[in-house]
Amino acid sequence: MDPVLLVASIMVSATPILLAAIGELVTEKSGVLNLGVEGMMITGAVMGFAIAVSTGSPVLGFLGAAVASAVLSLSFGLLTQYLLSNQVATGLGLTLVGLGLSALIGSSYEGQRAPTLPKLDIPLLGDIPVLGRMLFSHDFVVYMSLALVVAVWAFLKYTRAGLILRAVGENHESAHALGYKVVRVRMAAIAFGGACAGLGGAYVSLVRVPQWTEGMTAGAGWIALAIVVFSSWRPIGVLVGAYLFGGVTVIQLNLQAAGTTVPVELLSMSPYLITILVLVVISARGAHGAPGSLGRPFHASS
């Protein structure tokens, strides 16, 4: 196996999960557990595909996917933040709605091909012999996802708004008492998480596959949720987790293609098994660093 191609394909296969996970990280940092990532991703996948096919522009597809998933995530926000419904149940509901909605929209797009996203050759860096082809000849979404990780890290660590977001997530009563608008901050975080999940989904249907098939995200949203736990709620951990997972996926796909004696089913279940294993290791270590108010409903009673 050509190592250049291997690293390049790991980057491609990690990007959807990285995008979804970095969005969910921000949502969870604000104290909201949105289990609907899978539903938002698949909605992003179908909307991105539909828009890209009908306009011929993958960039518009990505934009549309982000907007559509953000709108969908706001329905989750409306229910959990204003109507104070249970976050776990509502997140599951969001996933079921997303799966149904995407299957309905996508049925007429099955078998079509998406317009290809041009590779972005970075002038000087792209000319470096090996590293150039490995790291610097991807499409813009790959770089955007990496930039997003850095941006989220800087936002949470160095900006005032990031501090408020973390305060709301750590202790919503105190944040409320200090005069911060808990619900508004959380709605914004939910919408950001939705938009990122949408981008991740669109990357699956527009670049990775690139086709629309029903249920094509195949649990990527759930893996993104697991990666947030793995990261201990740190952006750098999300990056490591997503690339590790991308590596496992690529290697198992390559082994399948190479036709080893290991049964195909064992290879295809390996990413999920490894996710479980990682979750166990992380939880056995204790000290998770989860935001203090994660998953708790907030009701500003006087």
Next chain:
Amino acid sequence: MIRLERRPQPSTLWTALTPVLAVLLTMIVGGIMFAALGKPPLEAIRTIFWDPLFHPQFASYSRPQLLVKAGPLILIAIGLSVGFRAGIWNIGAEGQYIMGAVIGAAVGLAFYPSDSVLLFPLMVVAGALGGWLWAMIPALLKTRFGTNEILVSLMLVYVAENILASASSSWLRNPEGQGFPGSRNFKQWPAVFNDELIANTGMHWGVVAAFIAVIGAYVLMARHIQGFNIRLTGEAPRAARFSGVNPARIVLLCLGVSGALAGMAGLFEVTGPAGQISIDFGSGYGFTAIIVAFLGRLNPFGILLAGLLMALTYIGGELAQLMLGLPGASIQLFQGMLLFFLLATDVFTNFRIRFVGREVA
């Protein structure tokens, strides 16, 4: 300005009313959706909710289907509701359902072509055990290491689907099936075929088990100390711990019950309506059962009604697909919307809505 005031206790009236309200809202929004798809909305709603039961031509076929579809949904949802009451989120019932079917079928096929009357009960036990074992993975990981049971149980669905695929294509494949994937057909093996008990009712052993589970769950939750402990753990975990309830035991109990029931449902399905282990055996009952559990308000008798209603939407959806060319996925969306509207209208159950003038700060 609207203000929400938390009720001291959930309103019993609204607890019963919200599912009805949610169904009505789903019908309205669903109707709009159907209209947007260019289908006559009223006719579509009637085809889904009325025709399966009363259509002069189709009802005789579709009425028995009601129990066939409701059986597994109720059986799985009853198990899930026990866990949800305790705040334990087993969302991998689909995986437990598949594993129950695979292990139960494997045990049965090991004795092929025996015609012992003991074989079917043995398979039921094996199926329940299979589902139970699959649920014990997240349960033990949670109690030993504190691993999140939501993510683990869900990941195990994908693992179970791969095991199902390998079972149907290699180790449970019918040796007389000319190499086609899929196990022997249980419908051609009278000793273990889970046939209708009364002709044209759809009533098979799985439906009987579902009814027993409803009564059992009622007794457990309302009359048994463990049921009280489960509810206490869900509503006031700290109080539960102070009164000596062992949280680990509650986790094992809740996940074990739901796993065993889901596994049993899988076994009844594979030996009855499905007939064989095949790659597309997993039909999403495990996920739809989550909606059923909530729609039934986590109450056993509510789940019975909700299961029948959800079964109706399945059959009605197929009918609407046939007669109006409605896309199959719209029913999936329909069911998801139902859960969403239920959760939204639940605000009335837990809160009083007050209209007040703008307050002075």
